[in-house]
Amino acid sequence: MLRRALWLGWGRGLLGLGLGTRRGVSTLEWDGKVSEIKKKIQSVIPGGAWNPLYDTSHLPPEHSDVVIVGGGVLGLSVAYWLKRLEKQRGAIKVLVVERDHTYSQASTVLSVGGIRQQFSLPENIQLSLFSVEFLRNINEYLAVVDDPPLDLQFNPSGYLFLASEKGAATMENNVKVQRQEGAKVCLMSPEQLRNKFPWINTEGVALASYGLENEGWFDPWSLLQGLRRKVQSMGVLFCQGEVTRFVSSSDRMETPSGEEVILKKIHEVHVKVDHSQEYQPVECAIVVNTAGAWSGQIAELAGIGKGPPGTLQGTKLPVEPRKRYVYLWHCPQGPGLEAPLLADPSGAYFRRDGLGNNYLGGCSPTAEEEPDPGNLEVDHDFFQDKVWPLLAQRVPAFETLKVKSAWAGYYDYNTFDQNGVVGPHPLVVNMYFATGFSGHGLQQAPAVGRAVAEMVLEGHFQTIDLSPFLFSRFYLGEKAQEHCII
16 A cells, blocks of 8 residues: 555646646746836836846746756756657756766766666666667757767777676576567677687686677767757756755645655755855756765755654665776787777776777775775775786786776765666655666666656656656665676
8 A cells, every 4th residue: 555655646747746837827927927027127227228236147047847956967868858858848947956067076977988788677778778779869869050960989899798607697687688678689608708809818707798789888078068068959057056955845644554644845946056155046846856976965955864764754865975996097918999898707897998009997896995985086006906906817918007097986876776766756746866876877867867857747657667766665675676787
């Protein structure tokens, strides 16, 4: 009964939550009234020009139907699909709030830019299949009149996963699921592996899976800029600032099982603009949390998780920042131009970077090795002590590599099952999530943005059923465990 109650209020879509209204007035009518007010003021001001007392161009609007918190690729994808799927051009007013306009700490631009279909869950495979179609036809989606076409520098060299004897059966099952969903993946024996990639040391490898189509890597910055350019042309508004507070109203409701819950609805977002101690309140109907590694903090601001332990009200969004290092090295004797992105059973990975014998990669730390996420400083000893020995064992030519540079970025790490959180919160009924992808959010952003827009506008997923990724699974204890995490 509770499972059914979790869906109460979700099937209404945007109209059911009051989108497009401002105290009973439609958005278009309200904009018209504001225009009339401006004309009246203009008529009485000497000189006749509309000249406000101070510049407010940096402030967010007083009203927006949808406020998206986080302007990375996921947030921009949600904005894009909301505008693309709106019933009438200009019907939905969308504001994107991003605190770092340079994106210097954004997961989007600090990632290695990979895309693959080699996942263990059908939903993740479906998300990536659509996303790669989006990326490979990027100018059909994101072209802007009179602007140059986008070039994502997509490199379809594939992913190569290696499995030990212990992981071989799991790999076979994963590939079976991938093929059922339409992914082109082949299994390779150690002998086949040596024939195709003679630079690999196959010691300890029992099986490999290799993506034959639609896998590889692309330039994340180009995708970010392309999405931003497109949504601005569609009328999406941007504000550089930080969300500091949500103002909400509450209603008590009793579930069929007799449990009393409090339903909340956010109706105002407070945005602290850059270089100011003041905040701007923004009235809204919908909030979308795409704040990545910091989405757990945004959820707490909305009161999510602030209830008795073991209750739905006390269930937190289990997403936190995890720091990951990426190292760039030079190796003239390395694998060469045909090298795919290789993921080793040890957790180490690498891919080619450009045409000059450069490679980039890293390795996820163990639980005991997790670095402090309080900064983005790089631990170079981690490469020397942990990563390099693993790389050189698998690719003997890497014995002679020379590290050129390194950086660190954040995973929006879902501690529950390392999978995305998509859709509305069951109690804060107008907060929607697109977060927690634990390293594969960038590559799935085009499909996830579409899914969130469908849920917001229609009240349900339409193209890909992402019900296993709903927030309610954290309370119900139902993991959507993804086994292919790099």
